[in-house]
Amino acid sequence: MNTAVSVPTDRLPLDVERIRADFPILSTKVHGKPLAYLDNGASSQRPRAVLDAERYYAEHLHANVHRGVHHLSQVATDAYEGAREKVRHFLNARSTKEIVFVRGTTEAINLVAQSFAVPNLKAGDEIIVSRLEHHANIVPWQLACERTGAKLVVAPISQAGELEIEAYAALFSARTRLVALSHVSNALGSVLPVRECIDIAHRHGVPVLIDGAQAVPHIPVDVQALGCDFYAFSGHKLYGPTGIGILYAREALLAAMPPWQGGGDMILSVSFEGTTYNELPFRFEAGTPNIAGAVGLGAAIDYVTSLGLPRIAAWEHELLLHATEELSAIDGLRIVGTAADKASLVSFVVDGVHPHDLGTILDQEGIAIRTGHHCAMPVMDFFGLPATARASFSFYNTRDEISRLAAAVVDACRLLR
Amino acid sequence: MEIRDLYRDVILDHNRNPRNFGVLAPPARRATGHNPLCGDRLEVYVTVADDRVTDLRFEGKGCAISVASASLMTEAVRGKSTAEVEALYTRVHALLTEQEAPTDPSLGKLAALSGVREFPARVKCASLCWHTLNAALASDATKPITTE
Numbered sequence: 001m002n003t004a005v006s007v008p009t010d011r012l013p014l015d016v017e018r019i020r021a022d023f024p025i026l027s028t029k030v031h032g033k034p035l036a037y038l039d040n041g042a043s044s045q046r047p048r049a050v051l052d053a054e055r056y057y058a059e060h061l062h063a064n065v066h067r068g069v070h071h072l073s074q075v076a077t078d079a080y081e082g083a084r085e086k087v088r089h090f091l092n093a094r095s096t097k098e099i100v101f102v103r104g105t106t107e108a109i110n111l112v113a114q115s116f117a118v119p120n121l122k123a124g125d126e127i128i129v130s131r132l133e134h135h136a137n138i139v140p141w142q143l144a145c146e147r148t149g150a151k152l153v154v155a156p157i158s159q160a161g162e163l164e165i166e167a168y169a170a171l172f173s174a175r176t177r178l179v180a181l182s183h184v185s186n187a188l189g190s191v192l193p194v195r196e197c198i199d200i201a202h203r204h205g206v207p208v209l210i211d212g213a214q215a216v217p218h219i220p221v222d223v224q225a226l227g228c229d230f231y232a233f234s235g236h237k238l239y240g241p242t243g244i245g246i247l248y249a250r251e252a253l254l255a256a257m258p259p260w261q262g263g264g265d266m267i268l269s270v271s272f273e274g275t276t277y278n279e280l281p282f283r284f285e286a287g288t289p290n291i292a293g294a295v296g297l298g299a300a301i302d303y304v305t306s307l308g309l310p311r312i313a314a315w316e317h318e319l320l321l322h323a324t325e326e327l328s329a330i331d332g333l334r335i336v337g338t339a340a341d342k343a344s345l346v347s348f349v350v351d352g353v354h355p356h357d358l359g360t361i362l363d364q365e366g367i368a369i370r371t372g373h374h375c376a377m378p379v380m381d382f383f384g385l386p387a388t389a390r391a392s393f394s395f396y397n398t399r400d401e402i403s404r405l406a407a408a409v410v411d412a413c414r415l416l417r
Numbered sequence: 418m419e420i421r422d423l424y425r426d427v428i429l430d431h432n433r434n435p436r437n438f439g440v441l442a443p444p445a446r447r448a449t450g451h452n453p454l455c456g457d458r459l460e461v462y463v464t465v466a467d468d469r470v471t472d473l474r475f476e477g478k479g480c481a482i483s484v485a486s487a488s489l490m491t492e493a494v495r496g497k498s499t500a501e502v503e504a505l506y507t508r509v510h511a512l513l514t515e516q517e518a519p520t521d522p523s524l525g526k527l528a529a530l531s532g533v534r535e536f537p538a539r540v541k542c543a544s545l546c547w548h549t550l551n552a553a554l555a556s557d558a559t560k561p562i563t564t565e
């Protein structure tokens with residue numbers, strides 16, 4: 001099987017050209033121009049190591065898991081559980097019992113909302129979220145509130161797009177039951193001080209869920225050091241497949257949660273008198289899971305780990321500085337989200353150029369960015385904007401791609417103003 | 418397909434200087450159109466007398482395609498009967514979506530929108546104002562129109 005690029009020491013900067021060769025899709029032409037893929041915040045691309053792992057699994061290892069005594073069922077189970085161990089190690093969780101395979105961040109949060117929040121909430125209880133959450137970290141809590149009579153309390157942000165930490169700390173009351181925060185904002189790039197937020201919540205005895213969808217591709221995450229109670233992320237933003245994601249949940253909490261879906265695999269025995277549920281984490285994985293997706297995610301974690309998140313972060317930070325400099329130099333362009341601690345993405349608006357027109361014009365140049373509200377309408381409202389353009393970078397992006405982005409924005413201004 | 422097929426001079430001009438931009442007071446009919454994908458929001462105001470559009474205005478924020486399309490629409494529709502507006506909309510819809518259709522010469526300046534059909538993601542931008550006008554004419558202004 002293909003292995004990730006080997007770069008001699010973890011001190012050397014990334015060899016971006018060599019890395020790009022690992023991603024078949026990056027050599028695509030779009031409208032006759034080389035693709036500049038700057039929409040990694042929406043979904044990242046997969047290296048050959050991941051594609052090969054998924055294919056190898058299908059060609060050599062596939063059967064249902066946890067079921068048969070036959071050879072393939074054993075090796076498929078080993079591959080699936082091996083991927084779980086990789087995730088455990090990646091997050092530094094204590095035990096694989098704390099690692100639940102789900103479809104993605106959205107499903108992870110819904111699981112916690114239905115299985116942890118709903119049974120614990122009473123009318124008048126409160127859940128704290130922040131102003132900059134993705135809809136996936138708002139709507140599941142609203143559904144839980146509707147069912148229980150609890151309510152959402154919103155922690156404010158500053159004009160720079162940073163969480164107002166003192167205001168956040170002041171929101172806690174005797175009715176606060178849960179905190180749900182992004183680690184990194186998908187619309188603005190702000191990195192939230194989650195460690196501090198978790199400490200504050202724990203001083204009030206309140207558990208915390210962290211939406212790590214935008215964090216895991218850029219920041220090393222250690223759930224024990226963070227102290228979070230739940231951590232959610234998606235495989236497809238971490239160079240892995242779609243349809244697979246992770247819920248990390250502290251064992252003590254998970255053990256007390258009722259199952260949220262029923263079916264095969266989540267039980268030990270079923271009779272019409274009653275059913276005994278399986279142990280952790282299988283109790284939360286009803287039905288045949290996305291086995292190939294889990295295997296692909298395992299390979300993506302190996303790939304990212306082989307490059308090294310600190311080196312990834314260093315290169316992405318350089319790209320961020322370069323993009324910030326080139327874009328800010330454009331007349332009438334305003335960067336939305338200027339947090340001091342920021343992941344590698346730039347959200348911006350341009351006078352006289354609607355983001356949607358910009359998206360079309362850049363696309364003609366082979367440049368893929370996201371335009372719109374980024375599934376974070378409350379944060380768009382905060383800035384009084386219906387939409388922004390967002391370029392989000394990966395370790396495989398180049399300074400040249402960012403220069404092409406800036407040049408195309410200038411062309412769009414010339415055309416439309 | 419070139420970017421200037423979409424952004425023709427007529428479109429650029431109507432985006433920079435939208436015609437009939439503004440509001441009409443009641444009893445003018447009014448409807449709101451919303452394209453959640455890009456956050457565009459349009460208000461269309463229309464006065465009808467003897468089944469004829471005697472005046473109309475639009476207001477809102479949107480991309481160049483939606484603003485230009487609304488501006489062109491206001492010019493094309495003024496003075497027409499509601500049946501003529503409906504017939505015109507059918508022809509505009511064909512212009513926006515039918516790949517092979519030859520451009521209908523009777524569309525006049527609206528024909529500048531023919532590039533939109535090469536950019537399927539933008540068809541909704543161009544058609545939002547027409548849906549909104551239809552709603553205003555039907556005076557079903559209680560519900561916002563969305564293109565999603």
Ligand SMILES: Cc1ncc(COP(=O)(O)O)c(C=O)c1O
Nearest residue numbers: 104105106134136186213214234
């Ligand atoms: C911060 C954040 N949370 C949650 C999600 C939802 O992730 P998914 O669609 O993979 O479930 C996203 C993805 O857009 C995100 O950026």
